[in-house]
Amino acid sequence: EVQLVESGGGLVQPGGSLRLSCAASGFSFSSYWMSWVRQAPGKGLEWVANIKQNGSEKYYVDSVKGRFTISRDNAKNSLYLQMNRLRDEDTAVYFCARDGGVAVGTNYYYYGMDVWGQGTTVTVSS
Amino acid sequence: SYELTQPPSVSVSPGQTARITCSGDALSKQYAYWYQQKPGQAPVLMISKDSERPSGIPERFSGSSSGTTVTLTISAVQAEDEGDYYCQSADSSGTWVFGGGTKLTVL
Numbered sequence: 001e002v003q004l005v006e007s008g009g010g011l012v013q014p015g016g017s018l019r020l021s022c023a024a025s026g027f028s029f030s031s032y033w034m035s036w037v038r039q040a041p042g043k044g045l046e047w048v049a050n051i052k053q054n055g056s057e058k059y060y061v062d063s064v065k066g067r068f069t070i071s072r073d074n075a076k077n078s079l080y081l082q083m084n085r086l087r088d089e090d091t092a093v094y095f096c097a098r099d100g101g102v103a104v105g106t107n108y109y110y111y112g113m114d115v116w117g118q119g120t121t122v123t124v125s126s
Numbered sequence: 127s128y129e130l131t132q133p134p135s136v137s138v139s140p141g142q143t144a145r146i147t148c149s150g151d152a153l154s155k156q157y158a159y160w161y162q163q164k165p166g167q168a169p170v171l172m173i174s175k176d177s178e179r180p181s182g183i184p185e186r187f188s189g190s191s192s193g194t195t196v197t198l199t200i201s202a203v204q205a206e207d208e209g210d211y212y213c214q215s216a217d218s219s220g221t222w223v224f225g226g227g228t229k230l231t232v233l
Contacts, residue, residue, distance in 0.1 A: 037169075044212060044225070045163075045169065045212050045214075047221070047223065059220070111178070112174040113161070113169070113171060114174075
């Protein structure tokens with residue numbers, strides 16, 4: 001079964017740090033780009049970051065640049081999000097998602113975020 | 127920053143057709159993707175690359191594109207289609223952006 005399972009959420013004070021993990025199973029993890037997407041309470045989806053198959057390219061939404069770092073360990077089929085200098089507005093459910101696509105040569109033919117985890121809750125509050 | 131604009135809400139009666147729009151300056155050059163999210167659940171990919179339906183998605187869901195607006199159409203709406211719908215596309219730097227979401231209510 002294709003599956004993503006997030007962990008690592010919790011309550012943290014403003015200015016603190018947290019590391020989220022996402023364990024992948026049932027598919028060739030190293031073949032796919034991966035994303036983190038968050039959803040603040042009662043709000044819409046916000047893409048946070050994504051990372052290329054081999055980790056050589058990483059992209060972030062402006063609001064987390066310099067504070068969050070996305071990484072992956074293909075040997076462990078795992079995706080991570082290191083979150084530093086957390087702010088109240090980072091409070092959200094954080095989903096990991098597979099950036100579905102087909103790699104042909106150097107091109108990645110994207111077809112959408114086709115696999116999602118159940119999410120892990122991050123609460124930033126004093 | 128780049129924005130995708132969706133109506134906050136759409137209401138339809140069962141059996142009618144629901145249309146949810148998503149507008150953005152780059153949509154004439156970038157594909158759009160549609161997701162359905164029900165309360166307490168993760169999103170589900172419903173439409174890929176403007177109009178392609180992934181395996182397992184009912185045929186009543188379809189997508190189209192015209193200029194800078196993409197549309198998700200749900201024909202013969204059923205009660206189970208109620209939920210939030212989000213469009214997604216890329217901005218000029220190639221990073222992802224989601225629309226604000228549309229709450230579909232089945233009356």
